[in-house]
Structures are given as C-alpha cells and as structure tokens.
Amino acid sequence: MALHLAARLHAFVHGLFRSSDELETRELFDKVNALFRQNKLSNKEARLDLVYNIVSVVLVEFQIDPQHPQAKVIIELILDIFNYEGFFILPNIDWRERKSVSAYWELRDQINVQLNLIEDFYKTKTIITLAIIGFLEPIYSACPSLLSSVSSDTDITVSTDLVRNFGDIGEVTEAVLINAFDLALEDAGLFARLSTRLEQNLVIASGGNPADPRAHAKAFKTPTKSDIKDAKNLATTYLNGTPLLRLFLQKVDFSIPTESRFEHHHIIAGSGHGKTQTLQYLIAKDLKAVAKGQRSVIVLDSQGDLIRNISNMAEFAEGGPLHDKVIIIDPTDVEWPVSLNLFDVGIERLQNYAPLERERLTNSILELYDFVLGTLLSAEMTQKQNVIFRYVTRLMLHIPNATIHTLRELMEPNSQIKFAKDIAKLSGTAKRFFETEFASKEFEQTKKQVLRRLWGILENQTFERMFSHPKTKLDLFTAMNTGKVILINTAKDLLKEQGSQIFGRFFIAMISQAAQERAILPENKRMPTFVYIDEASDYFDRNIGIILSQARKYNVGMILAHQYLGQLDVKLQEAFAANTSIKFAGGVSARDARTLSQMLYCDPNLIESQPKGSFAAYIRGVTKSALPLSFPFGYLENQPSMTSEQRKALQKVMRRRHAVYYTELDIANGDIKSGEAEELDTTKKPDDVSTDAGSEW
Incomplete structure (x- = not known):
C-alpha cells in the first residue's frame, strides 16, 4: 500500500531511504556482529575470555605455572597485541550521523578486517596462538632461567635486565623478527600493523627512509649484522613502537640456589670491574637471612674496605637486628689485640x-x-x-x-x-x-x-700480640652454628704479606675444622654458613680441594674472589675449577677469557664483553652455559649507617668479648713488669676511647 505523502517525507528525513554506501556498511556490520555473537565475542568480557584462552594454551606449551611471574608477562603481551592490532573489535558507529562516501569505505575496510578474523574463527585463533608462541620461543630458549621455578626465599636473587642475559641479543631479536614476517601471517591477513612497523624499524636500522620502505634498494642490516653494541639499544632499534619491545625490556630475577652455593663459588674479575661491589650485594642478601636466624656469614678481607663497609651498617648498632650476632676481628685496633692461639683448637x-x-x-x-x-x-x-x-x-x-x-x-x-x-x-x-x-x-x-x-713474622708486634694468648676468645664452631656474622680484617698493610697470609690461613683452617666438627651434629642442625674470601689467592695452596670438599659436606659454602688466573698456579687453577659449581668472570684479559670460557661453557667474547658490574655467570646444573649477570653498584653503601657513637659502642663490645689490652700481654710475656706498668699507668684500659681504627669501622 502506498505510503501517505507525510509518512514518506518522515521516512526520508529519518533515514528510511538511506544511501547505498550506508546500507552496505550496515549490512556488513550486522553480519560480522552476528558472527561475533555466534562465537561468543559480543562484548569486552567475552574478548577477554578469548585472551585468557590463548594464554592458557601458551602456558601449557612452555609448561609455565599460572602463578609464575611469566604468566603475567604473557597475559600483558597478548592483551597488548590484541589492542595494537585491533583484534575482534568492531568500530563504534553512530548510525544517526550522516557520513561521506569515503568514511563509509573506511568503515567497511575496518569491518572487513574483523570479518576476516571471525569467518574462520578457529583457524584465526590457532594462527594467533602459534604466532605468539613463535614470538616467545627465541626468548625462552635464550634465557631458560625465565621459566625456572620461583626461587626459595633462602636463595640469592639478582634482579637484572633480561637483554643483558641473552648470549647473543642479535640472534634473539632476529629470530623474533623472522616469526613476525612469517608468510602464513601475511596470507591470513594477521599482524599487519606489527609487520609494517617492524619493516619501518628495519629500514631505519639500515639507513633508509621509513616513509618509503619499498624504495630501500640496499640489503637490510639485520640484528645479527648490526653495529649496535649495547643490547638494550639494539632491541629498541628493531622493536620500537611494538608490543614485542616490552618483552625484551622486562626485568628478570636470576636466582642462585642455596644448594649450589654449598658447592662453592669462584669469582674472578680485574681491578675496578666491580668484584667488591658484587661481594657486598651477595653479603647484604645473606645478612637478611642471618637476621631471620637462617644462616651464618664469615668475611675475610685483606684490604679493609669490604669489612669497613659491612660493619658500618646500622643493623649492627645496638637495637639493630644483627647487634648481638656480629663478631669483628680487627688487627688495626692495635691497643686491643684480638685473643688468638694457633694451638688452642678445642x-x-x-x-x-x-x-x-x-x-x-x-x-x-x-x-x-x-x-x-x-x-x-x-x-x-x-x-x-x-x-x-x-x-x-x-x-x-x-x-x-x-x-x-x-x-x-x-x-x-x-x-x-x-x-x-x-x-x-x-x-x-x-x-x-x-x-x-x-x-x-x-x-x-x-x-x-x-x-x-x-722470627721474621714475630718481628711484627701486632701479629705477635695477637698470637701470644694461651686461649682463643673466639669459638668458631659455636659461632657458625648460632647464626653469627664474623668479619675478619686480615690487614695486609699492617701485618704485611706473610703475616696477613698466616692470619687468613689460620681463620680458614678454624672454619674448616669447625665444619668438620659438624659431623657430630644431625644434618638439620648444621647452620648454613657462607664464607666470603676476597683476594683468595693470597691464602690458598693445593690443599684447597680438601678444604672445599670437606666444607661442602657440612653446609659450608665458600665464595672465593680474586683478580686474574695468573695468581693461581696450574694445579690450583684445576682445584678451583673442579671444586666450584658457581663461576663468575668479567674484566679479565683475553688470555684468561679463553681459559675461563672452557669452564663456563661459553664463547670467550661473552666474558670479554662484560661491562663493569656484569659477569659471565655459570652455575653447574642450573645454566647450560654462562649468561651475563649484572649487580648494582652502591647497594651496601645505600643502606643506613651507624653514627660515630654507635661505632664506638660496638667497638667496646668487641674489645670486651674478643680482645685483651696490650699491656696485659706484655706483662704476661715479661716485656713489662707489673710495677712498671702501674708507674706508666698503661694498664688502665681506655674503654671510653676509640682508636682511629675503631672510628673507621
């Protein structure tokens, strides 16, 4: 029946007679929207369900627990990709608003992209899932520790840049690019925006014009051929502006298992490379476990800087969590020589x-x-x-x-x-x-x-006074089993080379003896103890193998640090290599790098290329080969420090517990007669006065 003129006019005004472009666009929109509803993708929540469905498949593929930190990384990656590419999102169209022909064409292009996705939904989902697995696989292969189990709270954990942990950042980046340019993705009409941006980045890296990538006639400079040395810069150059870059810029927690630490740790690093800073970081982490009653820590240092930095921490002050746990052996407090005896062995x-x-x-x-x-x-x-x-x-x-x-x-x-x-x-x-x-x-x-x-050693008065006591006022067996922090300054500048060497060897022997005495204790009563020895080459001979193997049996792990391989003879190098499961190397000569590369199962270039504070790190049974591991500078220095008064108070406690005033020794040895001491007023013990050494703690 013919419409009344007024009705026809009303219908025209309100769009009954719309343009063919609008009608075509609306029909296409309704078709795709119906397919979305059919595949349960009608709203944001349904789209999010699809993301989590793909996430679950990816987690199974890489055997990742949903509670693992990488699960969150994968969720964020897939969400980023979905939003970046506009997967399964229909444009929001106000049909009341009249549009130009070109606007309708653009809308139909957008809707057709979604039609391409949804027409064979299962195939599309499968291709997207496989592509994401392809993006992740080179990363997880290059850094397997990303997928390792969440570490125990007793393990040492280092937060480091993921890109620094790849053996070859160029190879990893290129492998990801190859997957992104897969012809299967192009044929399926997927990841178009990603491949376009990656192509532009490749053109820029090759010196071309990103606005006209097709005009670039020269061969592309791929990541493996790039001149960019910095790992972060290389990844950013080739992946900038894409969701993939975030994968490379993530932090990774690398854990050094406690059980591996009992098999000992060898650190070799040239002067100024960051050896002491690395030791300080490891020690600071161990001190947290000491505060919880979970371990003991012993530090031997011949230069004094390491001991001074540690002992200055506010945690050792009265009222601090480590106040009653610290023992400081300091020969530089010359008026109060520590009471030691080589032959008082319990x-x-x-x-x-x-x-x-x-x-x-x-x-x-x-x-x-x-x-x-x-x-x-x-x-x-x-x-x-x-x-x-x-x-x-x-x-x-x-x-x-x-x-x-x-x-x-x-x-x-x-x-x-x-x-x-x-x-x-x-x-x-x-x-x-x-x-x-x-x-x-x-x-x-x-x-x-x-x-x-x-006679030559005893000529050093400080050394003589320390070892003239009939009794040692330090029971290392008890200290190690009750969670103490024992800081030993072997003071090479004061005791000189041979005196410092014997002094250090004395304590290493005491530690070894105390470890062997643990044989009488049940295994669960052997307090984990970690012994840090800086400039370890000063103290060890070929007996090191025996000492290390005995210590390992009784929950005592040693961290042995020095500067270069030439400090060890060939037999000693072999002993260090065979008896240490953890090896760090950086800042060494090309010759040392070649030798160490065989122990770390890596290319010598990896060792030579480590910047300050970074090491090629290998852990037997944990890493297949060495990987770069960086440690922060200034970690210990940034901790709260004691005041001068607190240092003086701690020094008094150390003197009272572990030392004897020097005139008492001189009287005992007949160097000063009792009457002379009283006349000189030297037997009065100046407990209220701190020596220069004490103020340097």
Whole structure:
C-alpha cells in the first residue's frame, strides 16, 4: 500500500531511504556482529575470555605455572597485541550521523578486517596462538632461567635486565623478527600493523627512509649484522613502537640456589670491574637471612674496605637486628689485640667425643696445621723434611697453653730436653721420633729455617700480640652454628704479606675444622654458613680441594674472589675449577677469557664483553652455559649507617668479648713488669676511647 505523502517525507528525513554506501556498511556490520555473537565475542568480557584462552594454551606449551611471574608477562603481551592490532573489535558507529562516501569505505575496510578474523574463527585463533608462541620461543630458549621455578626465599636473587642475559641479543631479536614476517601471517591477513612497523624499524636500522620502505634498494642490516653494541639499544632499534619491545625490556630475577652455593663459588674479575661491589650485594642478601636466624656469614678481607663497609651498617648498632650476632676481628685496633692461639683448637671439647670422631678430628687438625703454617716452609723442602713439622704440631696439642712462642722454642737447640715432660705424653711412633730423630743433624737445617721465618713474622708486634694468648676468645664452631656474622680484617698493610697470609690461613683452617666438627651434629642442625674470601689467592695452596670438599659436606659454602688466573698456579687453577659449581668472570684479559670460557661453557667474547658490574655467570646444573649477570653498584653503601657513637659502642663490645689490652700481654710475656706498668699507668684500659681504627669501622 502506498505510503501517505507525510509518512514518506518522515521516512526520508529519518533515514528510511538511506544511501547505498550506508546500507552496505550496515549490512556488513550486522553480519560480522552476528558472527561475533555466534562465537561468543559480543562484548569486552567475552574478548577477554578469548585472551585468557590463548594464554592458557601458551602456558601449557612452555609448561609455565599460572602463578609464575611469566604468566603475567604473557597475559600483558597478548592483551597488548590484541589492542595494537585491533583484534575482534568492531568500530563504534553512530548510525544517526550522516557520513561521506569515503568514511563509509573506511568503515567497511575496518569491518572487513574483523570479518576476516571471525569467518574462520578457529583457524584465526590457532594462527594467533602459534604466532605468539613463535614470538616467545627465541626468548625462552635464550634465557631458560625465565621459566625456572620461583626461587626459595633462602636463595640469592639478582634482579637484572633480561637483554643483558641473552648470549647473543642479535640472534634473539632476529629470530623474533623472522616469526613476525612469517608468510602464513601475511596470507591470513594477521599482524599487519606489527609487520609494517617492524619493516619501518628495519629500514631505519639500515639507513633508509621509513616513509618509503619499498624504495630501500640496499640489503637490510639485520640484528645479527648490526653495529649496535649495547643490547638494550639494539632491541629498541628493531622493536620500537611494538608490543614485542616490552618483552625484551622486562626485568628478570636470576636466582642462585642455596644448594649450589654449598658447592662453592669462584669469582674472578680485574681491578675496578666491580668484584667488591658484587661481594657486598651477595653479603647484604645473606645478612637478611642471618637476621631471620637462617644462616651464618664469615668475611675475610685483606684490604679493609669490604669489612669497613659491612660493619658500618646500622643493623649492627645496638637495637639493630644483627647487634648481638656480629663478631669483628680487627688487627688495626692495635691497643686491643684480638685473643688468638694457633694451638688452642678445642681439645677439651674433643675429649667428650667418641674415640673415632676424636681421632678423625685430631688428624684433620694436624692436616690443617700444614695449611696454616705452610708459608713457614720452603717450597724446596722435601717430604722427608716436612715430617718434622707433622710431629711438632702433634706435640703442640699436648703442651698446656702452647702458643706460637712455644713453637719457636721447640725449633731452638735442645728443645727436646726442655719439653721432655710433654714429649713423654706422646705414644708410639710420635714419642719415638722425638727421642731418636728430632735432635739429629738431618733435621737441624729444617728447624733453623722454620725458626728464622718465625722470627721474621714475630718481628711484627701486632701479629705477635695477637698470637701470644694461651686461649682463643673466639669459638668458631659455636659461632657458625648460632647464626653469627664474623668479619675478619686480615690487614695486609699492617701485618704485611706473610703475616696477613698466616692470619687468613689460620681463620680458614678454624672454619674448616669447625665444619668438620659438624659431623657430630644431625644434618638439620648444621647452620648454613657462607664464607666470603676476597683476594683468595693470597691464602690458598693445593690443599684447597680438601678444604672445599670437606666444607661442602657440612653446609659450608665458600665464595672465593680474586683478580686474574695468573695468581693461581696450574694445579690450583684445576682445584678451583673442579671444586666450584658457581663461576663468575668479567674484566679479565683475553688470555684468561679463553681459559675461563672452557669452564663456563661459553664463547670467550661473552666474558670479554662484560661491562663493569656484569659477569659471565655459570652455575653447574642450573645454566647450560654462562649468561651475563649484572649487580648494582652502591647497594651496601645505600643502606643506613651507624653514627660515630654507635661505632664506638660496638667497638667496646668487641674489645670486651674478643680482645685483651696490650699491656696485659706484655706483662704476661715479661716485656713489662707489673710495677712498671702501674708507674706508666698503661694498664688502665681506655674503654671510653676509640682508636682511629675503631672510628673507621
């Protein structure tokens, strides 16, 4: 029936008779919208469900737990890609608004893109999913630690830039680009915006005009051929303006497992590369575990800077979480020499052990004396000449209150007469040796050589005072098992090279002995202990393998740091390589890099290319090959520090617990008579005065 004229006019005004472009556009829109509803994509929530569906497939592909940090990264990546490409979003059209022909064409183009996506929805979803897996696969292959299990709260974790952890950033970036330019994506009409932007970036990197990429006639400079040295800059150049860049710029938590740390850690880094800063970071992390009662920490430092930075932390001040846990051994506090004795090795405690344990520990102690006092013996001495040293040290264990002066006296002529009563306490071969061989001419030269070196060491008054005590005022066995922080300054500038070496070896031997004594404890009662030794080459000889293997058995891990391989002879290098599961290398010579690359299973260039604060890091059983690992500078220095008054108060506590005022020693040794001391007023202990050394803590 014909419409009334007024009705026809009303219909025309309100759009009943619309242009063919509008009608065509609306029909297309309604068709695609119906397909969206059919595939349950009618709203934002449904689109988000699709994203999570793809996420779940990707997580299964890479065996990632939904609670793993990478799950969030993948969710954000897929959301970014969906929004970047406009996947499954129909344009918001106000049909009441009249538009130009070109506007309708543009709208139909947008709707046709969505039609292409939704017509074969399953195929589209599959291609998108495979593409995302393709983008991620090169990254996870290059850095498997990204997918490792969430670390224990007792592990050391380092937050580092992911791009610094790729062995070859160019290869990883190029692999991602190749996947983005896959012909299957182009044929499916997918990822058009992404491929266009990546092509523009490639043109820019190759020196061309991004506004006209097709006009670029020269060969493209791909990431593997790029001259860009900085990993972050390279990734940004080729991936800028795309969701993929965010993948490369993420931070990654690299964890050093506690169990691996018990298998020891070797750090080799040239001067100024960041070795001390790295040690400080690791120590600071360990101190948090100490505060929770989860471990002990021991630090040996010959330069003093490391000890000073650590001991200055406010956590050690009165009221701090580590106040009652700290022990500071500082030879530079010369008026208060720490009370030490090479031969006070806890024999009384050993008497309470079963005969087998007692004999085993006694033999270990004798073995460790070879290590401690090995510097007194010439490298040219024969094994036969070394026999005297073994018997002498066994005798020392039977002499009450024996000190380093007792050892000196034993090396002097006719000492077998002076110590006849003590020799009588020995039995068997040891006793027979002193009765028949000790005074013979065959060993006379050996005794003279040891005596001469002893006099040389004892000439250092500070060293002599520290080792003149009949009793050691530090029980390392107890300290290590009760969660202490033990800071030992071996003070090379004060004790000089040989004195510092013996001082450091003494403590390493005490640590080793305390570790072996843990055999009497159940495994769950052996407090994890980590021993940091800076400039470790100063202290170790070929006994290092024995010391490290014994320590490992009893939850004691050592971190051994020094500057270059030449500080270790070939046999010692082999011992370090075989007995350390964690290896860091950076800032070394090309020659050292070649040698170390075999231990770290990497290319020498990876080691040589590490910037300051970064290392090629390898962990046996954790990484297939070395990967770059960066440590922040100034981490420890940025922690709250003690005030001057707090340092003085802590120094008083350390003096009272572990030292003796120097005049007491001089009186005991007969260097000062009691009356002279009173006259000089030197026996009054200035507890209220801090020495210069104390103020430097």
